[in-house]
Amino acid sequence: MAKKNYWLMKSEPSTYSFDDLKKDGDSEWDGVRNYQARNNMQAMKVGDGVLFYHSQSKPNAIVGTAVVVKEAYPDFTAWDAKSEHPDPKSTKEKPIWYMVDIKAGKDLPSPVSLEAVKATPALSKMWLVTHSRLSVQPVTAEEWDIIMRMGKA
C-alpha cells in the first residue's frame, strides 16, 4: 500500500466553488494549463487527500477536503476548440494536458484562511505562501494535520 499523499487545489468560487463540488459529488479537474500543476496531478494516486482552497475570495481560505478518485488522464477539453481552455498544440494523439477526478470530502467547520496560514509558523513553507500562483500544490502530512486541527470548529 503506497503512502497517501496530500495536495492543495485552488479554485475561484465564482467559477467553481466547494459547494459546486459537493453538489456534483465528483468532478473532472480540467483546464489546468500549467506544467508544474500538471506534473503534480500526474503524481496523484486514488485516495490522496486534497485541500480545497478558494482564491479571489473573501476571505481566501481552505474551505474543505476532497479525495482523488481517478488518476491523471488526458484533458480532452484542450483539443476542443469550443471549450473554455483550448490549446491547439495538444491533440488526442499527443496530449499535453492532463486532469484528475476528485470527489467532495468534508467541509472544514471553520475554514482556514490564508491569513491564518500565514500567521502559523509551521505552515510558512507551504506553497500557498511561497508560490501562491501555482494552482495544484503538494502539501506535507504535517501541514495537512495542522490544517485539519485548525479547521475544527
Place this chain on the structure above:
DNA sequence: GCCAACGTTGGC
C-alpha cells in the same frame, strides 16, 4: 482596480 510575480512566447 492595481500591481507584483512569474510563466510563456518569439525575435534575434
Place this chain on the structure above:
DNA sequence: GCCAACGTTGGC
C-alpha cells in the same frame, strides 16, 4: 539559447 515583451494570476 538568451532575453525582452507579453499575458495571466492572485493578493491586497
